[in-house]
Structure formats: C-alpha cells, structure tokens
Amino acid sequence: MGSNNQNIEKLDFLIIGGGVAGLAAANRLVDRGISPTIVDAGSYPSHKICGEFISYECHPILKDWNVLPSVLIDTVRFHIGNKSFPFSLPMAARGVSRFSFDDSLCKRALERGAEVLTHTKVVDIAYNPDALYRYSVSLHSGQVLQARTLFIGTGRILNLLSGKPPPKMRYLGMKAHFEGIETENSLEMFVIPQGYLGMSMIENDRTNVACIADIRAVKNAGSPDKYLNGIIETTEGILPQQHLFPRLTIIPPCIHPIPSHPSHCILTLFWLTPSFTPPHQSQEHYR
Numbered sequence: 001m002g003s004n005n006q007n008i009e010k011l012d013f014l015i016i017g018g019g020v021a022g023l024a025a026a027n028r029l030v031d032r033g034i035s036p037t038i039v040d041a042g043s044y045p046s047h048k049i050c051g052e053f054i055s056y057e058c059h060p061i062l063k064d065w066n067v068l069p070s071v072l073i074d075t076v077r078f079h080i081g082n083k084s085f086p087f088s089l090p091m092a093a094r095g096v097s098r099f100s101f102d103d104s105l106c107k108r109a110l111e112r113g114a115e116v117l118t119h120t121k122v123v124d125i126a127y128n129p130d131a132l133y134r135y136s137v138s139l140h141s142g143q144v145l146q147a148r149t150l151f152i153g154t155g156r157i158l159n160l161l162s163g164k165p166p167p168k169m170r171y172l173g174m175k176a177h178f179e180g181i182e183t184e185n186s187l188e189m190f191v192i193p194q195g196y197l198g199m200s201m202i203e204n205d206r207t208n209v210a211c212i213a214d215i216r217a218v219k220n221a222g223s224p225d226k227y228l229n230g231i232i233e234t235t236e237g238i239l240p241q242q243h244l245f246p247r248l249t250i251i252p253p254c255i256h257p258i259p260s261h262p263s264h265c266i267l268t269l270f271w272l273t274p275s276f277t278p279p280h281q282s283q284e285h286y287r
C-alpha cells in the first residue's frame with residue numbers, strides 16, 4: 001500500500017451531515033443491523049436555527065426510538081397586523097430544542113453501532129461508477145473515506161456535488177431560548193415585515209423564539225437589534241410579548257461559530273442559514 005492509501009478508509013454506509021436527516025437515516029440503519037459512519041462538521045450537543053416544533057407525523061417513530069419530546073403544543077395562533085387567528089391542531093405537536101434532540105438521536109445511533117466523526121468537514125466528493133466503493137469522500141484532514149453507499153444530509157445546499165459555490169444567502173435566521181415567557185401549549189406565529197417569528201415551548205420551561213427575515217430588511221434597519229426593535233414598534237400583535245425583546249436585543253449577537261454549550265439561560269444565535277424554510281413556503285404566510 002502506498003503512503004496515500006494509508007489515508008483511505010473503506011466503508012459500506014457513509015452519511016455526510018448529522019442533522020435530523022442524517023441522524024434519522026443512521027437510526028433507521030442501525031435498527032436493521034447496519035453500522036453506518038456519520039461525518040459532521042459540527043459536534044453534539046449544539047444549537048441550530050430551528051423553530052423546534054416537531055409535528056405529529058414523526059411521533060410514532062420517535063416514540064419507538066424513545067426520543068419523543070414530552071412538551072405538547074396543541075394550538076397555533078397566527079398574528080397578522082392587529083389580528084390573531086387561533087386554531088387547534090388536530091394532533092398535538094411537540095417541542096424540543098435541537099440541542100437536546102439531535103444529541104439524543106446521535107446517542108441512540110452510537111449505542112447501536114454507528115460511528116460518528118464530529119468536527120469533520122467534507123471538502124470533496126468524487127464518484128466512480130465502476131468501482132465497488134463508488135464514492136470517494138475527502139475530509140479536510142486529508143483523509144479519504146470510500147463508501148459503497150452514500151447518504152448526503154448536509155442541509156439544503158448540495159454545492160459539494162454540483163461543484164458550484166453556494167448561493168448568496170437572502171435570509172437571516174435568528175434564534176434564542178428564554179425563561180419566563182408563558183406561551184402555554186401554543187405556537188405563536190407573528191408575520192413580520194419580510195419574515196416571520198415563532199415562539200413555542202421546549203424542555204425545561206424554556207421558550208424558543210425563532211425568526212427568519214430577509215437579510216436586506218435587517219441591513220436596512222442597521223442591525224438585527226434595530227430590526228427587531230422596529231418590529232416591536234410596528235407589529236401590534238407582538239406587544240403582549242414585548243418584555244421579551246429588550247432581553248433579546250441587549251445580548252450581543254453571536255456570529256458563527258455557534259458555541260457548543262450555552263453559557264447561560266439566554267442564548268442568541270445568528271446564522272446565515274443554509275437550511276431555511278424555502279421562500280415559496282414562507283411567503284405564503286405573509287400574503
């Protein structure tokens with residue numbers, strides 16, 4: 001074996017990206033007696049931009065996997081201008097932080113034989129249809145993983161495969177966890193200029209606040225703080241929660257890299273999110 005080959009590992013199942021998609025694939029595989037390898041650029045537990053609202057459809061499998069979140073969300077209230085539109089969900093949803101949820105999925109996969117490589121970034125993928133191990137996945141360390149079967153769970157942008165640079169981000173995702181906000185068992189959705197903001201309960205009596213906004217609107221306002229303060233002034237339905245925002249806006253935003261552990265109960269993350277709700281979906285809300 002030449003010196004280059006020492007850096008090559010052969011695998012039957014390789015999963016790139018250990019978010020919910022990659023981790024769900026891994027858990028499906030371990031339940032079938034297959035031991036996949038997951039590589040993720042980040043680590044566990046860590047925070048991700050997300051509304052952290054788990055709709056009913058996936059509850060049966062999460063229950064089987066013993067990772068079903070306990071917090072129930074049975075009502076949604078849309079706040080548009082000064083009007084509110086409440087409705088009951090036909091089947092209650094659940095709330096859980098991605099910090100906890102992804103970690104639970106990862107632990108379950110690990111316990112059942114998956115291998116997880118964290119802080120491991122994939123920099124290139126090559127495909128040779130004639131080889132038994134058809135996919136050659138290069139890591140930032142210089143190591144190459146060759147796989148017979150490859151799952152890609154890197155989020156929305158597949159620029160690794162297309163070879164193109166990632167598209168310019170148009171939206172800014174913002175998220176924070178708070179204590180002391182009472183949303184009961186409701187998802188509160190506020191339609192705001194060029195975006196939306198949702199609040200709902202997660203574990204440990206905390207409330208997740210997730211917001212997505214057109215990056216131009218945030219730039220025009222001058223900063224995320226000013227953008228959010230502008231929302232308070234102009235969005236009538238949001239006023240009952242106004243006490244939230246002074247706390248949100250006094251915290252300096254944490255630009256990537258995301259801290260792997262929260263240093264306190266309040267956390268603010270800003271991210272040029274690659275895996276946001278597609279515009280064609282989100283814009284439906286604010287027509």
Ligand SMILES: Cc1cc2nc3c(=O)[nH]c(=O)nc-3n(C[C@H](O)[C@H](O)[C@H](O)COP(=O)(O)OP(=O)(O)OC[C@H]3O[C@@H](n4cnc5c(N)ncnc54)[C@H](O)[C@@H]3O)c2cc1C
Binds near residue numbers: 048049050051054154
């Ligand atoms: C503001 C906002 C609110 C949302 N609210 C909800 C909600 O309430 N409920 C819901 O179900 N969904 C929600 N979503 C959507 C949800 O977050 C995504 O659908 C989900 O995260 C997609 O999962 P994924 O595993 O495909 O990608 P991700 O969770 O983004 O995971 C991708 C993983 O791939 C890794 N990765 C990327 N590139 C590389 C690389 N080159 N090498 C190695 N690893 C790599 C990353 O580190 C990451 O861990 C929301 C999204 C946003 C932006």
